[in-house]
Every structure is written in structure tokens, then in C-alpha cells.
Amino acid sequence: MENKERDLRVERTKESIKNSFLELMKEKEFEKITVKDITTRARINRGTFYIHYLDKYDLMKQMQEKVIEEMTQAERNNILDIANKKDTMTHPINGVIAVFKYVETNEKIFSAMLGQQGDLSFQSTIKDFMWKKFFNEQSDLLFDENESLVPKNILIAYISSAHLGVIQQWLNSGMKKSPEKMAKILFKISIEGPFAAAGLKKELFEELLKDE
DSSP: OHHHHHHHHHHHHHHHHHHHHHHHHTTSOGGGOOHHHHHHHHTOOHHHHHHHOSSHHHHHHHHHHHHHHHHHHHHHHHHHHHHHHTOGGGHHHHHHHHHHHHHHHTHHHHHHHSSTTOOHHHHHHHHHHHIIIIIGGGHHHHOOTTTOSSOHHHHHHHHHHHHHHHHHHHHHTTOOSOHHHHHHHHHHHHHHOHHHHTTOOTHHHHTTTSOO
16 A cells, blocks of 8 residues: 555656646747756655656656657557458558547647647657658558659658648647547548649649659
């Protein structure tokens, strides 16, 4: 019983540290945040902070690693679900829905780290995650090398950056649309292309896009 209570106190302390850190990230740049800022906001002493983290960089690293771990698990659960149903055609979009649901559940951390004062390395980490999980690991399903009009690595870089941009816009707009709706919108843009999704006529750009 005593151990359980101690564990709960530790978890509450760590949660307070994380929440205080995220609040500060919305107010100023990461490099300007100090351990003293975090401990003052969390109402703990510096010694307590250093029991759990080496410094603010270690705190950031641990939080990011947990996000990627949990996103990976959420996406893996969807893969297993789709595989059991043997419905590969809905697999990619379900993976995207899983990501939007995870972002929605963890809005506080994503709003802080992907916001104006956010961490650029975290943005790169998220793009790398999407690159690996949704494209590299599913390249046979999503890409046909013989039909591709552009190099695959460039296309994947474009798509993963676009996905991140849509997630950021969704967060900034208050997440009014559901994860399912956002995934469908994102998939529509990805499949049909941004010009087609915007209603622009392809023929207006055909001359420009001709190879020399």
C-alpha cells in the first residue's frame, strides 16, 4: 500500500512538471525556459525536479519518446485490426485516423510542441514517424514505382510535411472537425492532389509541367 501511494505521488509530481513545462512552452521559446521556471510553475523544489530529469533537455526527450512510443502502438493496433479483417484497402486511412485520435487525446502536448514556440526537432520527429510508419513500411501498398511521376523520396517528403501542416492547422483551429473527418480530408488531398482538391483545373498547369 505504501509503495502504491509513493508511486502515485511520483506520477503526480512528474505530471505537474510536464504540464508546467507545456504551459511555459506556449509562453516563450524552449531555449529561454529554465529549470527554475519549471519548478516555480510546478511548485516544487529543484531537487525534486532533478530526481526525475537530468535537465530540461532530458525532460523534452522523455516526453517526445513517449509520444512516439504511444503513436506507434496506436498505429500498430490499427494494423492488427485491419489485418484481422483482411481489409487492406482501408488500412492507410485507418492509420491516419489513429494519429488524429492520438493528437486529439494529447492536445496539450501537441499544441505546445507544434505551436509558434514549439520545438523544431519534435516537428522533424513527427515527420520521420509518418515517413516510416505510413510510407516506408507501406510503400508496396501505396506506391507503384512504374507509375510514379516523381521520385518516391521527394513525394514522401512532400506528403509527410503536408500531413504535419494539416495537423498543426487542425490544432490551431480548435480541432472542430473529428479525427475521422480530418483523415478523409487529408487522404483526399493526398490521393487527388492539392490542385484537384482545391478545384483548380489541371490543364492550366499542363504546359508548365511538361518535361524539357
